[in-house]
Amino acid sequence: MGFPHDHDLEIGTILSRHFGDPKARELDTWLTYGGYEGLKQAVEMDPGEITTIVKDSGLRGRGGAGFPTGLKWSFMPQEKSGPHYLCCNADESEPGAFKDREILRWVPHLLIEGCLIAARAIRAEHAYIYVRGEYFPFTSILNDAVVEAYEAGYIGRDILGSGWDCDLTVHIGAGAYIAGEETGLMSSLTGGRAEPKIKPPFPAQSGVFGKPTTVNNVETLAAVPMILINGADWYRQWGTEKSPGTKLWCCSGHLVRPGNYELELGVPLKDVIYDVCGGAPDGKKIKAVIPGGSSTAMLTADELDVPSTYEGLQEAGSSLGTASPIVLNEDTNIVRAMRRIADFYAHESCGQCVQCREGTSWVAKILKRIEDGDGRLSDLDTLYDLCEQLTGRTICVLADSVVFPLRSSLDKFRDEYEALIGGRA
């Protein structure tokens, strides 16, 4: 899978314009594409000015939660009393998501430039890119680019003669989904087990090495250079008031043309599924779509006519997440699909919180016995009960992540569950 794929929606691509062009990885070529122009501006600017532009652009975090990026940066202390750090979250492990991978692999300099601009905005002297262990092959591409950028003076001492210093380190994770949760990431980065931590303290107060830290997703940071160069209004020409700009989609499942597409936010979800990706192959009907990656609520085929914005999908009872729709056709066994999802979360729970460690595993076990024909109707009550237990009670939202697809599948496809149970009480 992956890029390039053609599609006929007209947008000015920000992130993916050079996907598929191996020369774009090289600094020389990248400079001819306008690379590091944003950084040149940034080093002349006051950190606060950069943050304001990003705030005005309405850019929202692409790691799943959609938190306004400029606002997050503004939480960092304005006065420094010690080092600040930036962490770029490249742990991308959510089932269905494979967008950050493409950025690492095709346009590493775009990411580096984004990291540096963000680092300047939050007054950080060191940026870390935490890359998912399984992305090892792409890490060498990134590392090559980092070396080039260091040599060319875009990273390191006295960047572009501005007197500003900033280092950048690529750190390879060891393969845990939970290392993608920001506090788990920081713990893993500093040598601990990837374990989310209770807040407060928030990362902007005490993060990496106990110092103020901002964590941003790869795609978020990659959007920053163009915003800085072209301005907030330019970015707002796409999308809606609350969800401006473009978004990299990761479309997978039963589709004719699965893959990555950079689309304007607000495109109706059904257009993404049917027009861009060509709907389900072999003339099959679509049964359900999990729109934002495996941690979002399922929509039925009848519910797809929603604008693909943060607010639009929320109104539809789901969420945009990482914009990674997983499409299930009419032949799909929903219980089995759900069990596969639950297995993932049960396996990836870091094991600290009682409800998550125990609950996700019971969800997986109960689904498995229903799938295997050993279910009882009372199991459905227990599953609903577990949905309660797993909602809003744990340190991080990994526990909640299993609830969204689970509850929606129970609500919307109860008949499939009951059919497998066959009336046993």
Added chain:
Amino acid sequence: MSPKIEISLNGSTVEADASATVLEVALEHDLFVPHLCHHPDLEPAGVCRLCLVEVDGRMVTACNTPVTAGAKIRTDTPTVQQTRLGAVELLLVNHHGGTIDCEEGEACDLNRIARFVGADEARLGRYRPPDRTLPVDGSNPFFTFDPGLCVLCGICVRTCDEIVGVAAIDFVKRGFDTTIGSAPGKQWIDSDCVSCGECVERCPTGSLSFTGFETPEYEVTTTCTYCGCGCGIHLGVSGDRIVSARGQRENPSNEGRLCVKGRFGFTFVNSPERLTTPLIRRNGALEEATWDEALDLVAARFSAARGDAFAAIASAKLTNEENYLIQKFSRAVMGTNNVDHCARLCHSPSVAGLVQSFGSGAMTSSSKDLGDARCIFAIGTNTTAAHPIIGLQIMRSIRAGGRLIVANPREIELARHADLFIQHRAGSDVALLMGMMRVIVEEGLHDPEFIESRCENFEAFQESLAEYDDATVEEKTGVPFAKIAEAARMYAENSPAAILYAMGITQHTHGTDNVLATSNLAMLTGNVGVPSGGVNPLRGQSNVQGACDMGALPNVYPGYQKVELPEVRAKFEQAWGADLDDAPGLTHLEILRGVTAGPIRAIYLVGENPALSEADATHAREAMEKVDFLVVQDIFLTESAEYADVVLPAASFAEKDGTFTNTERRVQRVRKVIPPVGESRSDAWITCEIARRMGASGFEFESAEAVMEEIASLTPSYGGITHDRIDQVGLQWPCPDPSHPGTRYLHAETFPRPGGRGRFVPLEYRPPDEEPDAEYPLVLTTERSLYHYHTATMTRRVPGLETLRSEELVEIHPRDAVELQIASGDRVRVTSRRGEVEAHALVTEASPPGTISMTFHFHESPTNVLTNAAWDPVAKIPETKVCAVRVERA
């Protein structure tokens, strides 16, 4: 005190500490909020999620949410209740064999919580749990881990990290398979665990539980007999046996914490090998005798050896009262100042050096205050092994952001935690410290005001620094000068800075100079007379401070009052009703030498084992063999007792009353926990009985308390100490009168020297007595194992400690090992000019190239046969830390 605020707790308005958490406030108001992962000693982790309550309508974990003024807290809403019940059910199903009433009963917090939330076993069935039996990890000799009972609260993990600083364990694996351990598939014993049992003590469920302990009938509070940390312990008794141990939380020296020896090391007391009757040598063999026979014989023979033919060697394992009695006996009854004890071999330079510079030879700070130091400079101390509970204060200091500088020829455990680790050549301390001081002065980092107003002799000292130029210091220490300069700056720029040292400083022919160097450094930077700073000799044995304070030293009466001062002597002559000798007596080594080349004909050896502990031990054995009359008073038939003419069975620390003074000058109670084993008697009783049979008066004490009254009347710094006052918590000397609260840190305003000023002493570098050469190309340095104590007469009789470390190991650097074709586990022979010893080798980078290291705990490999008895001219301590050896495969 933080300000009070008002909050609403389930509808009623209550007052709360503004700095408290919701959980603390609720518990304080007797409102139980279930919690499993909260522990008052630890930072909140918020992982069990049982303490969720509603604050202003929002669900939050009570254990980490601070109260705010006006907050509306509800712990009784249906959501809160349903949340608790759900979580408890989930725990019970997988972690308690699906039952509510597990065998742990009330001791298990989950049990109590399950009852509190009204968990119903019947409801657990809906999960249809499969059988799950997880193997119990019994690999540690002192405790077991049963994952089947573990609720994964992480208290053990955080204890090991936050308090112990070892971080031996963590959560292992993920999700449902999560467990506690060091790595998947590894057993507890394979981890870095130091078996302190702190995690077991805090485990809320009994998942971690002590193996050897029994539920005691009652507990007696006393002081640990092992190291100078002097921890308060509650010993549990069943019948006449010690069956458990627990730290005393109210005791500031340890605040409830214990190390492996202090928690598990007391089974020696009930060992079948205890001496239970007196022994007399008849026809070459030690035979059982009655007390009357033995004491009469001793009294008769001692009577014939009055004066300088007699010498007593007391012990830092005895109480203050006993040391007092032994020196009084020697001086008043035997008419000689020939009394010394093992402090000669460990910390005599501390007394000699610190008295010279500060006027008082003791740790200046309190143990607990060390945790608040902004910088700790640990030189020549393997604190985590030899003073584990003070080691915990180092951990506390670095956790709070304090700097740690470690200087040690060996890469000890602490090095891993250090901001700077300086691996200097054994014996090069003066060069290192003077080099640091030169940097401090040159860069203006010293404290001229302190020097000017509180010290003397600075100019002469300053001149002596010139000699320590970069090149010289580098050459002597083998450390790049830049690093030494960095250490100097780190120490000088982070105040209060505390220097900690132990025998790495003292056991040298220039031990006193080393000590003087540390006090110079502390004065130079104004780090004396402040809490959490100063110079802190970590005294080795439980009562080494007290034994010195009590005058078990040849040159001073109790309280360091000099024997040669007429007014002092007059005071003691009057108090004791005897004529006293005005010449200082012989020191430890001199006493033994005095047998072969001097006047010594009778030795009274109490609680000491020179056969293993004395440098050049072969000579010590020869002396003991040769002396006319040797009385050994001990709890076991030690290697030295085998040379005795009479062996007197002593009661252990757990069988008598008295006091110990720990390294931070805290005088604490030692209590009779069980009756003396067999016919053994307290050392105090024995000494008094010998004196009585020799016709002396002044030894008719009814109790240890009465002895302390006499001590207090003659020892100014103990003037205010009575057993009554230290019933619960000890007092730190100086404590001159009954209303004095004791002294937390020394020299706050003046130094107890003539003129009241601290004295700088110029120092000249002197190399160790014996340096490696072609024949003996390696340096041998000695160390201690955490698991053993001194000559291990006690610890090797504790089976678990013997399991954790059962033999001598010659630690050797890989480079030397390769050259000598030695691998770990090979049997090697170590030879010095004085003897040879065999042991197994351990190839490790902890030892620097060119230096090997051994303990002196194991009689099978008596390390001190190798060591050099050349001594410091002032303190007369032998150079146990450096000698030249050769190593070859045996």
